[in-house]
Amino acid sequence: ASSPACRALPGEGSQVQPKAPLLQILRVAGAQEEVFTLKMVMHYLGQYIIVKELYDKQRQHIVHCQDDPLGELLEVESFSVKSPSPVYEMLKKNLLILNG
Numbered sequence: 001a002s003s004p005a006c007r008a009l010p011g012e013g014s015q016v017q018p019k020a021p022l023l024q025i026l027r028v029a030g031a032q033e034e035v036f037t038l039k040m041v042m043h044y045l046g047q048y049i050i051v052k053e054l055y056d057k058q059r060q061h062i063v064h065c066q067d068d069p070l071g072e073l074l075e076v077e078s079f080s081v082k083s084p085s086p087v088y089e090m091l092k093k094n095l096l097i098l099n100g
């Protein structure tokens with residue numbers, strides 16, 4: 001069901017299992033795990049952005065991901081780290097919550 005309740009993101013402590021396309025991105029950022037906390041997922045996504053230099057060199061809170069697998073997942077060409085709703089929407093679709 002995709003009712004709002006079960007589409008919420010888990011609390012900090014809950015464990016999540018990224019679906020394959022997201023897990024591939026986390027692997028590029030160095031993730032070895034299969035099961036993560038939300039905080040770990042955000043950390044590896046951040047590392048991915050920095051390592052691949054997807055940020056705008058002039059306006060460094062802007063991420064350009066139109067030509068990157070991350071953009072395909074986020075379904076946006078770019079976004080600001082200050083308004084991360086595309087990130088949370090993507091996570092809701094790409095994380096299995098293991099313990100609610």
Ligand SMILES: COc1nc(N(C)C)ncc1-n1nc2c(c1C(C)C)[C@H](c1ccc(C#N)cc1)N(c1cc(Cl)c[nH]c1=O)C2=O
Nearest residue numbers: 042043045046047049050055060061062063081082084087
């Ligand atoms: C372009 O960004 C940056 N550029 C620089 N330069 C020096 C160029 N330094 C820091 C950041 N930066 N700021 C924030 C974040 C970063 C890095 C780690 C991407 C993270 C973050 C943002 C997006 C995703 C995704 N997909 C994952 C983590 N982030 C967060 C955003 C949210 Cl929503 C939750 N937790 C966070 O840490 C921020 O606010």
